[in-house]
Amino acid sequence: MSFPFVKGHGTGNDFVVLPDLDGSVHGELQPSVVAALCDRRRGIGGDGVLRVVRGRFDGGAEWFMDYRNADGSTSQMCGNGVRVFVRYLLEAGLVEAAGAAVPLPIGTADGVKLVSFCDDGEISVDMGPASVGGSTVVSVNGQRYEAVNVDVGNPHAVAFVDDLAEVGELAASPYFCGVEFADGVNIEFVQRLEGGALAMRVFERGVGETESCGTGACAVVAAAAAAAAGHEGAGHSTYTVRVRGGDLTVTIAADGHVHLKGPAVLVAEGNWRG
Amino acid sequence: MSFPFVKGHGTGNDFVVLPDLDGSVHGELQPSVVAALCDRRRGIGGDGVLRVVRGRFDGGAEWFMDYRNADGSTSQMCGNGVRVFVRYLLEAGLVEAAGAAVPLPIGTADGVKLVSFCDDGEISVDMGPASVGGSTVVSVNGQRYEAVNVDVGNPHAVAFVDDLAEVGELAASPYFCGVEFADGVNIEFVQRLEGGALAMRVFERGVGETESCGTGACAVVAAAAAAAAGHEGAGHSTYTVRVRGGDLTVTIAADGHVHLKGPAVLVAEGNWRG
Numbered sequence: 001m002s003f004p005f006v007k008g009h010g011t012g013n014d015f016v017v018l019p020d021l022d023g024s025v026h027g028e029l030q031p032s033v034v035a036a037l038c039d040r041r042r043g044i045g046g047d048g049v050l051r052v053v054r055g056r057f058d059g060g061a062e063w064f065m066d067y068r069n070a071d072g073s074t075s076q077m078c079g080n081g082v083r084v085f086v087r088y089l090l091e092a093g094l095v096e097a098a099g100a101a102v103p104l105p106i107g108t109a110d111g112v113k114l115v116s117f118c119d120d121g122e123i124s125v126d127m128g129p130a131s132v133g134g135s136t137v138v139s140v141n142g143q144r145y146e147a148v149n150v151d152v153g154n155p156h157a158v159a160f161v162d163d164l165a166e167v168g169e170l171a172a173s174p175y176f177c178g179v180e181f182a183d184g185v186n187i188e189f190v191q192r193l194e195g196g197a198l199a200m201r202v203f204e205r206g207v208g209e210t211e212s213c214g215t216g217a218c219a220v221v222a223a224a225a226a227a228a229a230g231h232e233g234a235g236h237s238t239y240t241v242r243v244r245g246g247d248l249t250v251t252i253a254a255d256g257h258v259h260l261k262g263p264a265v266l267v268a269e270g271n272w273r274g
Numbered sequence: 275m276s277f278p279f280v281k282g283h284g285t286g287n288d289f290v291v292l293p294d295l296d297g298s299v300h301g302e303l304q305p306s307v308v309a310a311l312c313d314r315r316r317g318i319g320g321d322g323v324l325r326v327v328r329g330r331f332d333g334g335a336e337w338f339m340d341y342r343n344a345d346g347s348t349s350q351m352c353g354n355g356v357r358v359f360v361r362y363l364l365e366a367g368l369v370e371a372a373g374a375a376v377p378l379p380i381g382t383a384d385g386v387k388l389v390s391f392c393d394d395g396e397i398s399v400d401m402g403p404a405s406v407g408g409s410t411v412v413s414v415n416g417q418r419y420e421a422v423n424v425d426v427g428n429p430h431a432v433a434f435v436d437d438l439a440e441v442g443e444l445a446a447s448p449y450f451c452g453v454e455f456a457d458g459v460n461i462e463f464v465q466r467l468e469g470g471a472l473a474m475r476v477f478e479r480g481v482g483e484t485e486s487c488g489t490g491a492c493a494v495v496a497a498a499a500a501a502a503a504g505h506e507g508a509g510h511s512t513y514t515v516r517v518r519g520g521d522l523t524v525t526i527a528a529d530g531h532v533h534l535k536g537p538a539v540l541v542a543e544g545n546w547r548g
Contacts, residue, residue: 007318009315009316013315014315014316040314040319041283041286041287041288041319041485042283042286042288042541043541043542044319044542045315045319245315265316266547267316267317267546267547268279268318268544268545268546268547270279270542270543272542273540273541273542
């Protein structure tokens, strides 16, 4: 087995991009193959795989992002991944940034996402509306945290803390969430910084603690905006979200859609042999 | 900046191989570039870099392995690395395995190493003599361990323990060694298994705990053989050394040279852009 690949990251959330324009990769991409590709010592290494699918999809999308977690499981959406995905399309000459007055539609398992190329070189994604509501108790290292439930296409539990360091090591096992999330949940811990920015740590289901999580940043801002407005989903505002891997900018637009903006970098391309 | 690379590993000890047959990579390979290449999220990822140098070296060697640790520092020798290095030469068609009655000489900063291609597909390296002598106290997680000092081109401290799990987490900071090693030391913890095999965990200086360390396996066997023989460096014997990433076979030959045999696999090749 052998695949051409591209390696890229957005704020340290890294991906193996697998171009699959002829569909030949699809049948080979068993969970064990995804895990082998994402193995950081015996493979390429990454938080997930982004298979690049060309076709005709809902919403006029020519491109579909087939996202898999590092353990081979599927996930609806990945906010950092979609930027890396689009950076690949751009650098491969498959789409054009110049004159892109109309956002580029990208198909995902969570529906079509509209992507814009920003003047500063970053990429912005309309992640759709976030739904804030309900709460969960998260238990970590013997401490219990009240967390706000946010759905951004995938489920999040957002816990505001005074100091991110107090949470301690985010190992694989010590979590407990309420029964609300049968399929697991991504957990964000958030500290409000002076000046209004938000610092965040994230534990992604199926992955572990990562340097960044795009949908997590959106969830955090949705929760912060809802708290600021005093009621669910309200507020029209822009926040900087500081993750371990860098800064993301999240805007809640007037229509309630959450826009995630940040860097996306391709660092290598080559051939993998399994 | 852009380099062609190959990614490979030996028992999970992984490397970025940089072919540099025209010498153009050499001037670019600052420590910061090595660190960027070895970054597992923003680069290719690896425990170190193996620059492939062609020329005329001591001992009739046509090839020189310029080894750098992941943090950009240099190191004299890397036992798993030299196998991956030679696997690259073989797969690139730069050397031939067939009819290799005479071992292939490879230049390293620790002198020429003789490499043999084994019938089972593994690669064996004559690591030269090991020097066993003296002891050090290693302190980890509040426990103190008496360790045997072994030099295999680079310095090792080998501590025999009843159970590898008892050592606990091998984090970056909790070490203390005696003043014998001004440049630091690699530390191995070894558990004797039934049947005579040795299980080993290793903390490599400049890297952290790794899945495997070739010179570490040699040091461990040298220490075990010396203990079995009741005096330094004696014994002619073969041991299986079980590291986290797989099995290595170490033989102490009649002339006292230590031969390290194990797998070496190339998993990808491509271009990196810094």
